Amino acid sequence: MRKPKTWWKVAMVVLLVALPAMAGDDLQERPANTFVTLAPVGPVTVPVGGGAPLQLKFVIGSGLHINSHKPNSDLQIPTTLKFTVPTDLGVGPVTFPTGHELTFGFAPDVKLSVYSGEFTVAARMSAMRRAAPGNFTVHGTLRYQACDDKLCYPPKDLDFTFNVKVVKGARRR
């Protein structure tokens, strides 16, 4: 029986699909941008003397989780957020989402409060009455500690910036 001419092409396709799966977990150091990143922040426009909502969506790398803002153990490092804002601007209050519970086969009695996938932190930008209209940059730092199901990484800081436009407030009648 003559073999099909395309048998080796089929074999290569199988290898292309199978080899990545056969490679197994590679626990060498992960690049920093595979841990947590910040999705682009939409335009934030704040009237003088007023405020505007701020939504920060963080994306956690596949296979990882980070402790929530209120982990279940005092030993675990919580996720926190700090801002450095220009004069006459403010950020607050900052609201973290509730973490979801996670357990692992290696410790079924231990319940962790974590974020995984994506999570959004809500806050409110404000501008004092004396704030001058214009474009400003706000700096933020998300501190987190990530693990997968076998390995925990040292705490890391995600530094980011986003732009805020301060506009004249509506005239009061």
Add this chain to the structure above:
Amino acid sequence: MRRAPYLLLLAVLLFGCDRGTEPALVGKPAPDFTVQDSDRKVSLRDHRGKVVVLNFWATWCDPCKVEMPWLVDLQQRYGPQGLQIVGVAMDDSGKDAIQTFAQQMGVNYVVLQGKNAVGDAYGATGYPTTVYIDRNGKVLNHILGLVSKSEIEDNIKQALAGGTSQTASTPAASAQGK
């Protein structure tokens, strides 16, 4: 002739894929270090002549806490044969907090507060990281992440028997204590 590019690609797929690199330390002398432990200085070379298992951990690391009771048991059983487990805590917690935690866990092996430089020297990019060192100070194996107790014990036995270096294994899909 038309098949040549495909055959070349096939060869690359079969032999060129990286299936996990062997850590650079394995087979080489273990980097020496000295840390201050309470009122004394402790160096790795103090344990020359023993099989040393360096276990990098942190109080906030849950997989590390799973390993600790296993390491306690293995230290007790293989200590008389020349095993010395050294737990290197990579916490920002104070020495007292680390020692208190170790006492609560019933740790019966040496626990030191590590420095970033020590962790970097041993490629401890995450925890637990476990490094097996033979009696002559040569690194036999380097494991990143939680593995089963049986795998830890096998590595210890091999090291005590004068084992040679082997490719660092990847962690088991689910670690189970025995």
